[in-house]
Amino acid sequence: MASKKEPTPVADTKGSSNQVINDPYLDARREWNERYGSYISRAKNWRLMAFGVLGVCLVQTVGLVTMATQNKLVPYVVQVDKLGSVVPVARADQMGKTDERVVKALLARFISDARGVVSDGIAQRQMIDRTYAMLSNGTRALSIVNEFYKGDPPFARAATSGVTTEVSSVIPVTDKTWQVEWEETTRSTSGAITNKLRWKANLTLAFNPPTNERQIRVNPIGVFITDLSWSQVL
Numbered sequence: 334m335a336s337k338k339e340p341t342p343v344a345d346t347k348g349s350s351n352q353v354i355n356d357p358y359l360d361a362r363r364e365w366n367e368r369y370g371s372y373i374s375r376a377k378n379w380r381l382m383a384f385g386v387l388g389v390c391l392v393q394t395v396g397l398v399t400m401a402t403q404n405k406l407v408p409y410v411v412q413v414d415k416l417g418s419v420v421p422v423a424r425a426d427q428m429g430k431t432d433e434r435v436v437k438a439l440l441a442r443f444i445s446d447a448r449g450v451v452s453d454g455i456a457q458r459q460m461i462d463r464t465y466a467m468l469s470n471g472t473r474a475l476s477i478v479n480e481f482y483k484g485d486p487p488f489a490r491a492a493t494s495g496v497t498t499e500v501s502s503v504i505p506v507t508d509k510t511w512q513v514e515w516e517e518t519t520r521s522t523s524g525a526i527t528n529k530l531r532w533k534a535n536l537t538l539a540f541n542p543p544t545n546e547r548q549i550r551v552n553p554i555g556v557f558i559t560d561l562s563w564s565q566v567l
Contacts, residue, residue, distance in 0.1 A: 431540060431554055436511070437503040439556050440536060443467050444513055447478060448532075450487045450496040452522070457487055466551035467558050469539065474561035494527065495520050511536045514566070534563035 446460040461482075468475040490496075500515040512535055519528040537560035543549045 431556070433505065435554060436505075436538070436556060439467070439554075440503050440511055440513055441500040441515075443536075443558065444500055444515055444534065445498045447481070448496060448498050448515075448517060450490050450494065452491050452495060454488065454491075457491060461487070463551060466548075467556060469541075469557045469559055472557075472559040474537075474558045477561050477563075493522065495522070506535070509538050511538065531566040532563055533566050534561065536561055 443464060447464045449460055451457050451460070464478060465475075468478060497518050497520070498515045499518070500513060502512075502514045504512050506512055512533060514531070514533045517530050517532055518526060521527050536558050539557045539559050540555055541557055542555045543552060548555070
């Protein structure tokens with residue numbers, strides 16, 4: 334327990350130099366300085382230390398970001414033969430050229446799904462879903478398919494007839510343009526052939542790797558049709 338301090342004598346300027354009076358304000362200030370002054374000093378030191386640590390962390394963060402942008406680990410895929418010798422070496426972060434056989438199969442399926450009509454409602458819905466999985470939003474190809482389904486709804490047409498397609502050729506014209514030819518057969522509900530026509534289409538492609546699980550299921554290699562024109566071969 335702190336001992337009680339004696340009042341501070343203060344000289345009376347109006348009286349004798351030996352006469353003193355008590356000044357409570359000076360006593361209170363001295364008491365406050367003795368009790369809390371050290372706390373304030375320590376708090377100030379802690380604040381300075383905290384700012385110093387924050388500055389060090391900031392410098393380290395800037396250094397790490399700079400190093401990360403300058404140095405990059407590039408993975409490579411190395412293939413070896415049966416004898417253990419290295420055959421091809423390729424960067425794993427660069428997507429290789431898509432096999433043309435896979436593109437041909439996807440485009441043939443796209444034509445069959447987009448133009449085909451079946452009586453099974455579930456199968457027809459799956460065909461339509463696969464068709465839209467290869468179309469990008471805001472493209473001319475999407476508009477053409479929408480107009481085609483609007484003018485000749487497959488679910489309504491399935492009540493009176495069915496349509497099957499037989500793709501005869503899928504040929505690359507350029508790196509992004511392909512031509513597809515097929516024969517389209519229309520049958521009545523009894524199975525009798527009512528019409529048989531030949532068609533061709535020019536397709537413009539874009540390759541965008543899938544970004545989610547659903548895209549991987551419906552379009553695993555990311556082949557999208559951005560432009561489309563089809564017409565009957567006379």
